[in-house]
Amino acid sequence: MIPMHGAYAADAAGPKRSQAEIAVRCDLAAAYRLIALHGLDDSIYTHISARVPDAENQFLINPFGLLFRDVTAGSLVKIDLEGRQLEDSPHDVNPAGFTIHSAIHAARHDAACVLHTHTVAGVAVSTLEEGLLPLNQWSLLFHQRVAYHDFEGIALDLDERERLVADLGASAKVLILRNHGLLTVGRSVADAVLTMLALEKACRAQIAVLSTGRPVREIPEAIRQKTLRQLESGDGNRMKGQTDPDQRAWHAMLQRLAPAR
Incomplete structure (x- = not known):
């Protein structure tokens, strides 16, 4: 569990919430604030959701109308796959956010967290x-692990969910929404956030190099595969005594949100 300090952990406990849910709420609220801190938010739009642990078909999502920097663990809205709110809340949720996130959480049980952005670089790519x-x-x-979904307008039509899930497939962690933005699927909140930060950097670098009009030096396929294996192994990033390679970077990221000492 992450340290429950800082404004993002406000009212995390709430009524009848398990320690596992409290931990996910704190991680998810931190994710919203980190995405804002890195400049990947889009006013009150886009969304990050997380599956409620030890519960069937329930997930947490941001209250529609709050800036990402203001989301707290307690203000997150708990809904089911039909969009019904499962706790009293003064907030509603973004309909487009429900369409996209309910589809993926229903189809992909490995999707502990789903993160969607509209950044200039991501939309450009x-x-x-x-x-x-x-x-x-x-x-x-x-490399060779990105799925694509064609733009169908603002994601308000529930029948788009079937096509979105089909395009994502059973194992892809990244979905590029054509003419729209980026989406990452994580086995944890940390996984989804760190994947998105790397994806955003890749997009920014691509737009920057293509804007020069100069010849591009391509990486040989054998080196692409070798590097992918190295990155996926996480061997260069694990903390001592930890099996999750994301924990070192996630712990460091959370320090950006810790109260000043």
Whole structure:
């Protein structure tokens, strides 16, 4: 469990919430604030959701109308796959957020967290016919592992969920929403956030290099595969005594939100 300090952990306990749910609420609220801190938010739009542990088909999502920097563990809204609110809340949820996130949580039980952004670099790459290119170390984490979903307008039609899930597939961690933005699926909140931060950097680097108009030096396929194996292993990033390679980076990220001493 992450340390329950700082404004993002406000009112995390709430009524009848398990320690596991409290921990996920704190992680998710921290994720919202970290995404804002890195400049990946879009006013009150886009969304991050997390599955409620030890509960069937329930997930947490941001209250529609709050800036990401203001989301707290207690203000997160708990809903089911039908969009019904499961706790009293003065807030509602973004309909487009419900469409996208309910689809993925229903279809992918490994999706502990789903993160969606509209950044300039992400939208720019989503409009390129070739999509994300394997041009640098960041992008190699996603080499041959990116799925694409064509733009169908604002995600308000529930029948789009079937096509979105079909395009994502059974194992992809990244979905580029054409002409729209980026989406990551994580086995934890930390996984989804760290994946998105790497994906965003890959997109920014791609747009920057393509804007020069200069010839691009491509990475040989054998090196792409080797680097992907190295990145996926997490061997260079694990903390002593920890099996999850995300914990070192996630712990460091959370210090950005810790109260000043």
